[in-house]
Amino acid sequence: MSAAHSPTGETDVVIVGSGAGGAPIAARLAQAGLSVTVLEAGRVFDSAEHTPDETTADLYWMEERLSGGQDPIAFGANNSGQGVGGSLLHWGAFCPRPDPRDLALESETGLGRDWPFGWDALASYIEAVEAVVGVSGAMNYPWGGSRFAYPPVMRNAPAHAMEKGAKAVGLTVSDAPAAVLSRDRLAGTTPFRGHCINCGACHQGCRTGAKGGADNSFLPMAVASGARIIANARVIDVERDVGGRIKAVIYRRHEQDHRLDCRALFLCAGGVETPRLLLNWGLGNASGEVGRNFMTHVATQVWGQFDADMSMNRGYPSSLISEQMVRPRDADFAGGYLIQSLGVMPVTLAGGFARGAGLWGAPLVERLRNYRRLAGIGINGECLPHDDNRLTLSDEVDDLGLRKARIDFSYGENERRLDAHARKTLTALWAAAGAQDIFAVARSAHTIGGCRMGDKSDGAVVDADGCSVEIDNLYLCDNSVFPSALSANPALTLMAVALRTADRFLHRTRTGDF
């Protein structure tokens, strides 16, 4: 821990974080000829070293966060990641497109918040991301038609059960869009990737490379264009010039501090770490909006027991989807939810049953002992921003001397109504599928908001281009900039927003507006 920041370097752009926000930006800016340095807090992973063992897998952000509110969020293995590739090392690869209606929820319902751009501004970027990461899916997808480069991956046993139940209750389902290769992909602009082997350990890290992640797509592309990725590098501070612009980033690596001079900084550290760093540094927060509008997804699950040997840990977990409830006809709430089949590994399942269903004693043990006969379905549902849901700083500090994040979160009326609707829908579906002893597990997923994208006039933290409304060479790009949660899982949308942010930055650079 030297006071003098010994080695000093220089780069056009520093990107903090190598996941779904940082990696696409790194690739695009490096391809445009800029010198790019990516700082990643975690280590480099060789895909062959990943292990399906839940307790051993070390891809998760495990530094302590404090959770408050009526519905405290469980962090740890469920949320942020660490390692070159970020959370995409452990993401579920569930790859639905954002529903255009969700991007304008406020216009539609008067609730939530519109995005500063619509589907038309995002569509080409979504397609570009899908082409890079490789998406498998149905030939005739009911919500958007044929658009997948690869045929669907194999359905797991819960998916077959979900199809049966859906048919009985009149719900449309389909093989899910998954960033998982059903066939080998030869090396090209990205490295060779083997097909999915149905090991079911997506959340512990993909060993064949079938799962699309930053580590096998945008990061190799960035490196091929000259970008530098520094692993095990923790950003601890920034330096600003007299005008308030960022002029250098200080990071700690192997107990030594380094300074990196830069022309622009992209903070892509994840939905919690980005607002946390800004609050710690007192940066870009003149409006007091940093940390506000913290959201997650309502991710309730419904479980049941089947007569058959389901062994739900086999195969890609989320292999079946329904987008029909993105706007339920009988909704008494704004927005909607996606439904998916599940496949959950034993340790995660046990924690979910204990926390989310309040199970203990014989009811817990009996269900867990029946692991191979269990199967579940779950949702990913809209979550509206709320004044009380907020990321602030705790008085406790971490090993780097930065104050820990405290996240207060409670469901509002809209989330409670959506949750009730989903429980009813899923329970009926699961009963029709032949499940017995049906019960629900309360759960939330993903960290969203905290650095809202919007207009300077309405107190947003970044503008539609991802640029801080206060500091014109500070860009943010991760789930924290999402103005609303959307019913779709965030990664595909985030990667598209990242490519758009990079293009907007390049445009500003070329036009001298920078």
Add this chain to the structure above:
Amino acid sequence: MGGKFATLIAARAREGAAGLSGLVGVVLVAGSPPSPEPMDENRRAEMLRWFDDPAQLTEKAQKFIDDNTNDGLPEEARRQAIVDFVRTSPEAWKGWLAKGSREDWSAQAGVIALPCLIIAGEDDGDLREAAQRLKNAPHFRTVDSAVVPRAAHMIPQEQPDHLAELICKFCQTISATALPVQFVRLMASDRVSDRTRCAMLARHSGPGRTDGSVLSQAQLGVLAAVVARILPGASEPSDLARRLDAGLATGRGDGWRFADLPADVEAWALGLDTLAAAEPKFARLQGDVQDAILRAISTGDFDTQNEPSRLSANGMRLWFEDVASEAARLWMSLPATWAQIGYDGFATGDRGPLQGYQETAADVPEAWRLPLGSVR
């Protein structure tokens, strides 16, 4: 020499080497240590010359027996020992004395998380009980020692019945920890990576006496009683409690905690103390009475008498959620549990070509998989 090899093979089992995952314990009989074997240098020099003259081998064999036994051997054993000695490869004999016995492998041996029975002959020379304690015992986490009277170094030939009895007793005590054979075979196969196997074996062994601990004996007792109600009939509650304690002691959290609770170690201790203060006899109550108390805790209705040094009713509710979740996660992470529930998701490929699952539909089996229901 056998002892040195046995210890080093056990160390490879610890590192997850395929084929060794069924190892549940080690018995060292007058065993040479992984470090250089203590040996008088004059004796070493003399013994190095024993195989130089083939004509004198029988005489040397007799001397070897005299030197390494308390009071010679019965006639039949003596004859066999002489035959064995004469058949010895001179290169191996010299190799062991000049090199192998002098090599230091103690770093590679490390500390092995397996129970070990260390047997010493009462009249053994350089490898008697004191040397065993000094040289071999530190390499095993759990050690039982036994001294065989009227024996020196050749215990199997000198006191075979006594030795057999000791080994049988040891096997009985450790067999409870053995994983079922079918499970061990799958774990040992090329479907499991060394990293995964190593992690599973370490978890199966659980924490040792020297692993960290942050809870007092009293707190551990209450925790075991609570865990027994959270997971009735699942696994030995005191073992689960000790594992949870050792987990807390590592200081590695799970990435978050309730903002309304203090840091994990403090919160767990406080929760246990709060329960013990309000229900001093908790651990000795009937199961249904314990359940009623835990139910009140889980719903936030536990009366903690507003004692400021304890957790509040709401704090106890959150504490119980943490304990229930951590206990359930722990139990479902144990290889012994996986054997009981037929979970085989750990066996989906090593570093080479990855096997995964061929079948993902319900009720479609694969030859390699564990059967539905527990395995033996």
